[in-house]
Amino acid sequence: MNEFDGRLKQLRLAGNPLFKAAKTVEEIASNKLLAVGRIEFLKRYNGGEINETERRDAEIYYMKNSYQVFVNTFKIADKEMTIDHPQLLEYMN
Numbered sequence: 001m002n003e004f005d006g007r008l009k010q011l012r013l014a015g016n017p018l019f020k021a022a023k024t025v026e027e028i029a030s031n032k033l034l035a036v037g038r039i040e041f042l043k044r045y046n047g048g049e050i051n052e053t054e055r056r057d058a059e060i061y062y063m064k065n066s067y068q069v070f071v072n073t074f075k076i077a078d079k080e081m082t083i084d085h086p087q088l089l090e091y092m093n
Contacts, residue, residue: 010044011035030061037062 013031022028036042036050036058043050057086 007041009041010041011039011042012046014046033058033061034065036067 013035022031032045036055037060055069
């Protein structure tokens, strides 16, 4: 997504078929967090401005989600990761 090189400043996903499966408030919030966390230069989401706190929270959520996908994809045990990064699991929870 960042290949837009900072040109993508606004994103409207309300009613978008890609996100249509989101039915609960939690799923809708997750979609927003993932989009905002992943798109570095995004300033507005569904018409609303993204403030610094939302940006930071979304980036943390995105990193936690990406970590879980990585661990599940490559079958890496959390225990293996904590050998070199003892605080990682604390940060991820």
